[in-house]
Amino acid sequence: MKILAIETSCDETSVAVVENGVKILGMTTYSQALEHAKTGGVVPEVASREHSVKIIPCIEHVMSMLGYTSSDIDLLAVTSGPGLIGSLLVGVETAKALAFAWNKPLMGVNHIYGHIASIWLERSEKDVSFPLVVLTASGGHNDLYLMESHSSLKKLGTTLDDAAGEAFDKVATLLNLPYPGGPQVSHLAEQGNSKAYHFPRARLQDPYSFSFSGIKTAVKYLIRDIIAVSGQLSQQERADIAASFQEAVCDMLAEKMMQAARDYEVKSLVLAGGVSANTLLRSKIEAASQKIGVPYFAPVSLQYCTDNAAMIGCAAYFQYCYNQSACNLLPSDLISFPKASDSLV
Numbered sequence: 001m002k003i004l005a006i007e008t009s010c011d012e013t014s015v016a017v018v019e020n021g022v023k024i025l026g027m028t029t030y031s032q033a034l035e036h037a038k039t040g041g042v043v044p045e046v047a048s049r050e051h052s053v054k055i056i057p058c059i060e061h062v063m064s065m066l067g068y069t070s071s072d073i074d075l076l077a078v079t080s081g082p083g084l085i086g087s088l089l090v091g092v093e094t095a096k097a098l099a100f101a102w103n104k105p106l107m108g109v110n111h112i113y114g115h116i117a118s119i120w121l122e123r124s125e126k127d128v129s130f131p132l133v134v135l136t137a138s139g140g141h142n143d144l145y146l147m148e149s150h151s152s153l154k155k156l157g158t159t160l161d162d163a164a165g166e167a168f169d170k171v172a173t174l175l176n177l178p179y180p181g182g183p184q185v186s187h188l189a190e191q192g193n194s195k196a197y198h199f200p201r202a203r204l205q206d207p208y209s210f211s212f213s214g215i216k217t218a219v220k221y222l223i224r225d226i227i228a229v230s231g232q233l234s235q236q237e238r239a240d241i242a243a244s245f246q247e248a249v250c251d252m253l254a255e256k257m258m259q260a261a262r263d264y265e266v267k268s269l270v271l272a273g274g275v276s277a278n279t280l281l282r283s284k285i286e287a288a289s290q291k292i293g294v295p296y297f298a299p300v301s302l303q304y305c306t307d308n309a310a311m312i313g314c315a316a317y318f319q320y321c322y323n324q325s326a327c328n329l330l331p332s333d334l335i336s337f338p339k340a341s342d343s344l345v
């Protein structure tokens with residue numbers, strides 16, 4: 001089954017054709033990062049305008065790269081939420097128009113379920129055993145789930161304030177690093193000492209909840225105090241702050257994930273979402289997973305960690321095969337879609 005998938009929930013315009021859920025036949029992603037770097041973050045109106053300019057060229061590029069016509073596509077899939085409303089609408093309306101013109105079924109996909117599905121890309125479906133604990137850490141969400149099958153997904157916890165990626169982005173701004181901040185902080189941290197400063201690890205009553213606003217505030221006050229004494233931050237101080245901050249965030253994420261893995265005696269651990277591109281986080285979770293003897297999985301290629309259409313095509317395939325129930329457990333779809341088996345016209 002070949003699925004043409006569209007993702008426009010934030011600042012990436014991405015289109016992919018995915019075969020049988022896990023094989024990526026082609027993908028084109030246009031990142032708006034340079035545009036948003038000018039303002040230090042995503043401006044929703046700018047994002048939706050950029051999507052509306054790039055979406056058709058991205059679709060045309062993927063189709064012509066593969067030499068495909070509409071008859072090669074079995075199903076259309078589109079991210080239907082959560083995300084920036086104006087950005088989502090561009091993808092959703094384009095997908096609806098295409099479904100109508102091509103006479104193909106269309107399926108709405110939850111963005112977070114898409115991130116979860118990304119770990120099956122470039123793998124065999126059987127590689128990852130259930131039950132599993134999955135941590136989705138991005139700029140807009142930070143959740144822990146127990147997944148017993150493709151049709152059983154239970155949210156164990158979420159962030160009480162910022163998402164981990166959001167905290168990375170805000171600390172990047174405090175360190176005068178450009179948007180998007182996560183990779184920049186991580187890069188700067190390579191030259192720093194992660195033990196130079198001790199940032200608080202949030203201790204919450206709920207073992208599966210997260211909180212990152214305290215650490216962000218601690219970074220802010222530390223920078224203020226250093227500047228009050230010496231007038232500015234040295235390059236080494238910036239790198240040390242980045243490394244110490246990254247260490248603390250990764251510790252908090254890994255700790256909660258391991259707690260859930262032990263409590264639910266799972267067979268696999270899964271890390272997904274933009275922050276899963278972070279090398280330190282991957283290595284901490286890998287080390288911890290070895291300790292408890294549970295295999296760990298993250299997207300095979302870094303391009304499938306951040307927003308991309310291939311993960312939406314993968315998720316749509318699982319929804320199609322497993323009767324859409326995984327999607328139904330995430331009640332954030334903005335628009336209701338027909339079932340895959342229905343035709344739109």
Ligand code: KG4
Pocket residue numbers: 010137138139140141164165166168169180181182183186273274275276277278279305306307
């Ligand atoms: O999944 P994603 O592309 O978009 C959302 O759904 O939010 O995630 C983007 C987030 C941004 O906050 C970005 O700074 C963060 O993921 N990110 C990283 C890294 N790469 C991306 N955070 C830490 N380290 C990275 N290497």
Ligand code: ZN
Pocket residue numbers: 111115138273274306307
């Ligand atoms: Zn995302």
